[in-house]
Every structure is written in C-alpha cells, then in structure tokens.
Amino acid sequence: MPFLTLERDGAILTVTMNQPETRNALTGNTAVAEFVQLCADVRKDAGVKVVILTGAGPIFSSGGNVKDMRRFFDDALTPDLIREEYRQGIQQ
Secondary structure (H helix, E strand, O other), rough: OOOOEEEEEEOEEEEOOOOOOHOOOOOOOOOOHHHHHHHHHHHHOOOOOOEEEEEOOOOOOOOOOOHHHHHHOOOOOHHHHHHHHHHHHHHH
C-alpha cells in the first residue's frame, strides 16, 4: 500500500499521507522515496498550481518513527553520515 495517495481536481493536487496506524510517520516505510518522486512529478507538470498536503486519520504526521531511528545508534553511522543522508533527502 503506498504511503501517499493522490487526488487531482483540475490544477489542485491533494496529497494524503495514508498510514494512520503509524500516525503517518515518515521513516521505516517508502515515505521519503514517494515524496521525492512526487516532487519530481509535480515539477514536470505545469498543470499543477496548488498542492495540499494532509494526513489520514486524526494525526497529520508524527514525524519520524522513533523505533526506526534506532538504526542511527549504529556505531558505523557518524553524525556526518546522518547529516549527509538528511541533506540529500531534503535537496531532492
């Protein structure tokens, strides 16, 4: 099941984070990759003038999934590597 669902109404694209069981957490799933692809697709589509971002369920998004963040405690992941990973994701 995709993390993002899309609904188009003319020039308006509504994007819903659709994993309410995890409070639409942004880690431990395909969320980041889907957001990166969505941004690339929207950039190429001149017909999209407005993007509305919402979350399914009672929570917009809990942010990062704390359970998934445990991987950052791996000794091999230095602060520089973590920072670089986030930078690459943000700049896409």
